[in-house]
Amino acid sequence: MGPGPVNAHPRVLRAMSADLLGQFDPEMTGYMNQVMALYRPIFGTQNQWTMLIDGTARAGIEAALVSLTAPGDRVLVVNFGRFGLLLTEILGRIGAVIETVEAPWGETVPLEAIAEAIARVQPKVVATIHGDTSTTMAQPLDGLGDLCRAAGALLYVDATATIGGMEIASDRWGADIVTGGLQKCLGGPSGSAPITISDAAAAHISARRHVERGIRRDDIRDGNGVRIGSNYFDLAMIMDYWSEKRLNHHTEATSMLYAARECARVMLGEGLAARYARHAAAGRAMTAGLRAMGLTVYGDDRYRMTNVTGVLIPEGVDGERVRTAMREHFEIEIGSAFGPLQGRIWRIGAMGYNAAKHKVLLTLSALEACLRSEGFSLPAGEAVTAAIATWDA
Template sequence: MTNTFFGQIDPPQRLLMGPGPVNAYPRVLRAMAADMLGQFDPEMTAYMNETMALYRNVFMTQNQWTFLVDGTARAGIEAALISLVEPGAKLLIVSAGRFGLLLSEIALRIGAEICTLELPWGQVATLEQIEQALITHKPQVFACIHGDTSTTMAQPLEGVGALCRKYGVLSYADVTATLGGMEVAVDRWGIDVVSGGLQKCMGGPPGSAPITISDRAAQHIMARRHVEAGIRGANTQDGARPRIPSNYFDLAMVMDYWSEDRLNHHTEATTMLYGAREAARIMLEEGLPARFARHKSAGQAMVAGARALGLQVFGDDAHRMTNVTGIWTPEGVKGEQVRAQMREDFGIEIGTAFGPLAGKIWRIGAMGYNAAKPKVLLTLAALEACLAVQGYKAQRGAGVDAAMATYS
């Protein structure tokens, strides 16, 4: 057996302008370098309480139950669904992209009866379509993706929570791709459970999933709590709701952990909490209106630059996410070669696509720390240069000029 020596990690510098992850704020990375604390140290539990308070502002909610699920954004999605949806219960899903399909994949493992509101990739559901689906299927839970990076479209959520309450349905939305970059107005929308991630507009690393839960949903989740004998007291009585079929993703137990009771469930991911806390501080210092405007400006500049280069932008402007832009690969251009050259020659990463859009569009993000004028202009300039190598004809400098004009 040979001894293999691996050197210190020294990754190449990349400007991450894809659909996520993106470059983290330096302040977030510095916060994550702080020393460890014990999980029940009063300083640590104070940081937990501060993080809850910060994310109430980020989510624009008064929900008491606003905290972190340890794990990537998908951990938040799975914790939400497995804690809300009982085996055999009906779950209505808006399916209009890769991440709508993800909701179905998770629900299948739960044993839910899955009903879908199917739409072509790139379309969004109207309130009328959602209401008709609620009437037709009579689900226990409604679930959707707010911003699906696979299609770069944002599902309008105004009025969705009220519709779900009208028909006695619990509601869930994933806001991983929009939290910190677009308005996530949880209380105004009336959505019961909303979860996100750090690695996109929040400008942190993947590994923590902020989540917020309404009192209505909390009651439903706590009714499924089955305490562990000898650890948390006696078992619940017969006839209780079906137990949540996960230990780690049991939100009732995680809520106990984040409560003032501090009932042990797991060891909090200390460095991730530091990073999540700092990401929220940065956002709130900037101010929500300014934050959303900065992302909107970056997205508008990217769209204008692409169109000035003669490129076709995917989807409709009315429902486009402000932070991710889909661009059709021009005929005769090898999309993967463009991506490779941008990475190798310019140190810039842009994304490819999934499913029916695989190999057909690029996905370019301008999120969090990277939703900035210089980074948008650099990306457009690099894209233009790489297209020219493949013989694509465009007026040189037109993309950068058009993007600059939107800023002025």
């Protein structure tokens, strides 16, 4: 019950036990086509290029950024937590010129501030996190794509922490690339990164191809005919791999493709609206229960992620002792925190297979018991009562 990874859905685990197939087996290519179709509604898109990157969620992030960005490109990062800082680190390794527009941890960046930064920076790419689990905040994205298009910039969104639990509206946002991971709200294991790529981004990526012969390292300067810095994460090559051409790029991670396919089948079977409502109810109940204990929930209520809740560790309580006690006595794991929030908050998730009423109630009961064992005084049983009352509100 932390910020991820979480327990995988049993159907996903069963799907992973199926026998292996090669990437050129007709049955396997059929599964690949199914995955592309299944993930379009999950991403909220009609993009042709909706597929998987073999690797953890960070593989999707790196594939997007290394394929969109060349050394010397100016990139604007919307930074409101630990994972905004990750984007800047990856872009720095690429050799991009990085500018940031920031908000204090626990807040999000106003659209007006992003608009001013785009006008000032004139970036080729704008990169942002949708939901940053380090702060438990979700950045509003409606209107951002319009700002990027007006400035001639491409928009990249990392939706690892929200895909499957909060609405992903790639087309409405005007996002050019959105990436995710299975291990949080989608209810799968880490190791596959769903991705969707707009026509504009696909054209930009394809334009970066070059003829292997006759190019010197000194010639690699901008996005016209530039060698992509990575072979494995070259989206132009991966698109060929997923296209009808089926050009060999790597050996497909068959079991992970089965997992990603089943994650999508489970989600679409439940229904998108029902899925998002269940995560919202779980987050609402968790927040109400924590507050009923007398604890302080972290961050701006207006922009809270539905699937991860931050809560301040009470003064005088050893946060790691409480986490250890929950793990040892109740077999429930909750998360610690990064950077300036390390030792200050717990991050409690309710996502995917674990966004269930009984699991929220068990977690709140366990936390109450462990806080009592640390000598923290709190109202008995009020957390569960508040959570039950709030679930259907």
